[in-house]
Amino acid sequence: MGSVIRFQFTKGPEVRYLSHLDLVRTMERAGRRAHLPIAFSQGFTARPLMSFSFPLPVGVLSEAEYGDFAFAADLGPREFVEEYNRHLPRGLKVLKAERLPEKTASLQSIVNAASWKIFLPGASAEEIEERWQHLQTVDSLVVNRETKRGTREINIRPFLYDVSHIENTPAGTVIDCLCGLGTETNIRMEELGVLLGFSHLEATITRTGQFNRVGNSCFPPLGNRG
């Protein structure tokens, strides 16, 4: 019998400029090199049954990317992590994996929030702090978002849930924050920059977590799913 494995992986500096499509292709090829018994969809254009959570912006690092792979044969999580890691290129590393119970909701249907760590070489913590204090007093900040279907106005303030930490280090300022993720509550990195007053092109950004946020509680897709 087959199984579905959900796993968490990193996207390190070596592969930070891969687009989502590049990443999927790379993960697929590594799976084939590792001889993972990945199951295929039915029909003439068989596709490997692999799915991922929401795309990471190009250039952004991550400690918490997630994927679900369906296997045609039974494969234990520990065996999967070992075999797969041996064949993934540098920068992509599986941290943990779990067999999913049947009928678990897909990643994209449960993930709705992400935490980010933003490193700013030039900025000062005081300015960011001040900015965050101000933001907490407003409930609307409208920006123009360019999409394939044209430009539309969008209030991004509600999608920044929390800034949990702002710190000055000798090299620059570090910010930890929690934002919306997914089709409805998504916020782009340049928009986050508008909110908190930084240039996303100068920042080093890392996705540190992805969650199913219910009320004020956050549950990661692996482990304690709530």
Place this chain on the structure above:
Amino acid sequence: MDKRLLPLLPLVTKPARYTNQEVNAQHKNWAEVDVKVALAFPDIYDVGMAHLGFKILYALVNGRQDALAERVYAPWLDMQALMEERKIPLTALESGKELVSFDLVGFTLQHELSYTNILKMLDLAGIPRRSTERNGVQPLIMAGGPSAFNVEPLVDFLDFVVLGEGEEVIHEIIDLVKKGKAAGASRDELLGQLALIDGVYVPKFYKPVYDGEGRFSGLEPLRQDIPGEVKKRVVRDFNSLPYPEEFVVPYVEVIHDRVMAEILRGCTRGCRFCQAGMIYRPVREREPGVLKEQIARLVESTGYEAISLSSLSSGDYGQIGSLVRDLIEQYQPCGISVSLPSLRLDSFGVELAQEIQKARRTGLTFAPEAGTQRLRDVINKNVSDQDLMDVVKSAFAAGWSRIKLYFMIGLPTETEEDLQGIVDLAHQVLAWGREHRTSRRRPEVSISVASFVPKPHTPFQWMAQDSMETLRSKQNFLKERLRHPGIQFNYPRVEESFLEAVFARGDRRLAAVLERAADLGCQFDSWTDCFRFDLWLEAFRAEGIDPKDYANRARDWYEPLPWEHLSCGIDADFLRREWELAQRGATTPDCRWDICSRCGVCPDLRVANALVGRESDG
């Protein structure tokens, strides 16, 4: 990669082109090797990563203990601008080292419209363009590939050129450079020794002579010990030749991103316009067992989801049917597809396509090249009207809905009737489609029409290219008559074909034009959006050279040609004979399956066709 590029990456398109670290990329220790080779592709990463020749050389050089090979591609315009602004020179992908730190920088010459990119890459690398301006600290700049068979327009920028197949000669070159470096040989001493290697051409040891009217009248060797004619290298035992066990697996999407198996080399069909069909002779097919092993190793090391059986004409491989069936049986269950780059225009071609494309039968592509039987006989494209009809009908009947046909205009002896032939065929194919289709999709015909470019070492090498005006009016003739629902008509711009014709048969005087064009900003000439014909015309004017004299002038029968000292083994008398047969519409059979056409290659290079034997259904 070069760390200096890191801050630029967020500012450019497809930054992963420049980041390296791909699976199977080779990072050798610079301190431990003697000879460092940069394989420089004169176009962007996305195009260059498809080049099989460089994959072969990369594996061969890196397979040596004493040498390393790294890859270099032209940065795209956005990256170039940033590099120039911040004074960051062009570097190799693997080590990030500047090109000047290599011993050899080898460019591949795939087509004429890539020449300005070579100059641009030298500029970006901070290497003087002209061979005479380079000194001991600069790497030796070499070149090879199909366009090396008339490399004259480029020779001022190159130190040496390799003709023919590189698998053996690359080792001889590296050995020589290694020994020369150890002995402290000067640049000139090294070049003097390189000129004695079979297949190596050192242009500076030859002097062109022009007659009173300024026409090229020959090339004189300046040294007694070098050959008057440089003969191409050719590998005799194709089966025992090493083939890469790994391909570098790119992250970004590149063209031909798959396992490529080279199933055969060379083609003897003898299409009279085709340079590849002349310069890569003889035909050597790889044993199916050898191929299957090579493919298995590559699938294992790359994880690719597709396998392509590459060659000039893969449908001609003696055991293509059983090979394709075996591969599909083995790989289809693992989700790995098998494909052929080109299909034979006969019923067997469609049968094979049926094996390969079990699903999604949308488009099939064929190349009749000319619209009438008469003209197809002139160009020795041995395809009959009957073949065409059978193929198209059976393709529609098997479920395909779109047929793509490749043609050429401006071929020697072409008349309006031949153009009308293309039009009639397009409409005919559509009618056959309506009659025989089994797909629910409406039948479609796509007609692609290239302009003929006379190429050196072909029976048409003496012919004039039609003027741009004539070609344009022929395109218009077709455009008016192919305006019909269900018919798509595509044609490249005549200016590009014209420039290609100029440089294909150019001589050393074109170096000045090339340099001027590069100064004016010409590069990526094969990218339609980058092609600046106005700047090219300005460059020709500034150098006082009439490009029409190169493209549109028929050469005299016994006029000295600038590429005659660069031999692919083909006898000039064979080419003349073929031209005479062409004028009579007489065809020449393929020597693989019929009598020898006496092209001269086998006796001259002491080689022979090596075939795997044919299946009964071939």
